[in-house]
Amino acid sequence: MSKLRISVSPHIHSPITTQRIMLDVIIALIPTLIAGTVIFGLRALAVVAVCVAFSVLSEFIFNKICKKELTINDLSAVVTGLLLGLGLPANVPLWQAAVGAVFAIVVVKCLFGGIGQNFANPAITGRVFMIITFGSLANAAYPTVVDTASGATPLVTLSEGGSVEITDLILGLRGGAIGETCTIALIIGGIYLVARKVIVPHTPVTFIATVFILSFAVTLDAYTALCYTLSGGLFISAIFMATDYSTTPLTKWGKVIFGVGAGALTVLIRFWGVYPEGISFAILLMNILSPYIDKWTAKKPFGGVAK
Amino acid sequence: MSFYLHGVHLPHRKKTSDMEPVRMSAPQKIVLPMSMHIGAPAVPCVKAGDHVDIGTLVGSQSGYVSSPIYSSVSGTVKKIDDILLSSGKPCPAVIVESDGLMTFDQNIAPPEMNGYEDLIAAVKASGVVGLGGAGFPTHVKLDVKDISKIQELIINGAECEPYITSDTRTMIDKAHEIENAISIFEKFLGVKKTIIGIEENKKKAIAKMREIAQRNPRVEVKVLPGVYPQGGEKVLVYHTTGKVIPAGKLPLDVGCIVCNCTTMAAISNFIKTGIPLVNKCVTVDGSAVKEPKNVIVPIGTPISDVFEFCGGFSEEPQKVLYGGPMMGISVPDTSLPVLKNTNALLAFGEKEAKRPQSTQCIHCGLCVSHCPVSLSPVGIAKAYKSGNAEALAKLRVDICMECGCCSYVCPAKRPLVETNKMSKTLLREYMDAQKAKEGAK
Ligand code: SF4
Ligand code: SF4
Secondary structure (H helix, E strand, C coil), rough: CCCCCCCCCCCCCCCCCHHHHHHHHHHHHHHHHHHHHHHHHHHHHHHHHHHHHHHHHHHHHHHHHCCCCCHHHHCHHHHHHHHHCCCCCCCHHHHHHHHHHHHHHHHHHHHHCCCCCCCCCCCHHHHHHHHHHCCCCHHHHCCCCCCCCCCCCCCHHHHCCCCCCCCHHHCCCCCCCCCCHHHHHHHHHHHHHHHHHCCCCHHHHHHHHHHHHHHHHHHHCCHHHHHHHCCHHHHHHHHHHCCCCCCCCCHHHHHHHHHHHHHHHHHHHHHHHHCCCCCHHHHHHHHHHHHHHHCCCCCCCCCCCCC | CCCCCCCECCCCCCCCCCCCCCCCCCECCCCCCCECCCCCCCCEECCCCCCEEECEEEEECCCCCCCCCCCCCCCCEEEEEEEEEECCCEEEEEEEEECCCEEEEECCCCCCCCCCHHHHHHHHCCCCCCCCCCCCCCCHHHHHCHHHCEEEEEEECCCCCCCHHHHHHHHHCCHHHHHHHHHHHHHHHHCCCCCEEECCCHHHHHHHHHHHHHHHCEEEEEECCCCECCCCHHHHHHHHHHCCCCCCCCHHHHHHEEEEHHHHHHHHHHHHHHHHHHEEEEEECCEEEECCCEEEEECCCCCHHHHHHHEEECCCCEEEECCCCCCEECCCCCEECCCCCCCCCEEHHHHHCCCCCCCCCCCCCCCHCCCCCCCCHHHHHHHHCCHHHHHHHHHHHHHHCCCHHHHCCCCCCCHHHHHHHHHHHHHHEEEEEEEEHHHHC
């Protein structure tokens, strides 16, 4: 008889793997990708494709240069590329998109030790990097590409006292980044992720609810508050960015704190900050706080109080 | 305060639950390691050439936490030799060559039962240890000194590991023995209330145990959720009584005695007949086994004989386990014997035996949300990596029951149980060093 294998228990493992989880996130983003392409044209698809390609490529090259194990099979680089691309406007120069992707993967993810080790969300940090580096992107990040009428994004319109159509906001017929406008597609993706148990709804729900409630508190008008909630990148951020495993709290209460905190910061920046959209910064700030939130909300061991 | 104790939904794979155990014929030889229980090994009390029968003492108890060992066949002692246990530790073993006659020892007689001391002595003499898998000498557990401390007897019928059905079969086939053991405990231990905990998926066993409850109003059957693990003492006590055992304490500290159902049946059998623990019902299953079965095996039978009795292997086995896939121990080779606390023998082919490759932790939190005792395996792994024993103490790695839920759910397939085990050792060494330092002051 050949040698029997010896290993520590357990001897069976659940079929869920990192790769499977990432694949689910990719699947969940497909409706949004389709909507973005329909709304903003094929150029949008090209932007996302460049981001994905450069994310995967840079992780591959980083692994090779550092003689590390190849990690692109876990598909997390594809997810980062998708999220970065969907967070950019369709008219962004392609080379800038490529630089953003390389920055997100190499600096934010790989240099911190790869998947699970980074403290800041790579896609968001990549975008913030682009806003800061390619100054123009600060405006270009919120252009109108194929909009129904006006030339400004809803958030700008709203802050100037104008009004917008709710149906346009829900369908995504408005200015903004490729993947942030079509609320319906994003919600479908979110429901899929919850159903597949990839995420729990705690963060998205508290995040979105906080933005709505605080917007209402500021504007004292439910319709305007709803418009604020449906504008900008709230849904894509709440569903896909604020649920990133590495950079958000582990516990359920931690997730609630994260959602409320990110929501409050978003409103703060939107109404009183220099940028019309503050979600990226709000999430980055909460990313930094996450390890502490985890500490505060750690579960008490059953039958044993921590000494 | 109420808790929701997490766990995982596992595939049951209990296809043997409807198979009545079949008795194996006499093996050619048996190997009886002197350490089949927690505590001091027994001491061989026979020598090569001695004739033994079924029930002849071959290893006598040494010390309080220990247990005697009896021959399960009739024949001749061939030698006393060191063998390597699955843990890799050497252990003296009595090897008996069977004469195939299976005659019983002349001196077997039911013990006299007049009081509490007699019960403890009988359980001690029966060689019964925790048969659910733990292997802790049962007489030590029952020796509570002050029986007024006992509020409930909890019978563990939660066989939560996939594949294993030997306890389930005990409840179905030996219900009368369990019933008898309950009355013995009521009489001599002053047990006033008995709760039998069984998971919801064991309908037949539940029905059988409910019959006991109908005849005896002091018995209650508690149906447990079909979530793994239910059999851990802490989890079981909480789900049957609602009591929380503080970390580092025993069930008795909250007034409970927990006994596995097969252990109960074995005690009853000894008190009735005087035949000590010599046979064990074992579930034989796994993808590499041709004819999965429940088998009544003489303790000490080489594992390979048992597999052969089940039609041999359908494919080359790559991994063989004592016990279930969640907490079982992988054995290095099949010449090792069936032990007192062996409840299953599983053999797996290449596909199941292969451990999935582990990748980097993705910080998903699944290990935290599934731990039945609310630990943070990901945090423990981090603390272990940095050698931080103080953090490990705070994270209470000491209460980890090594149930395997965390490793099972981890999408990155991190070896979390392994890390927990090593963390426990690290913590223990640190505590000992700490104590030594204090002592030196
Ligand atoms: S930490 Fe221990 S008790 Fe918790 S799931 Fe893992 S093995 Fe089980
Ligand atoms: S389940 Fe695995 S990947 Fe997820 S946090 Fe725990 S150790 Fe990390």
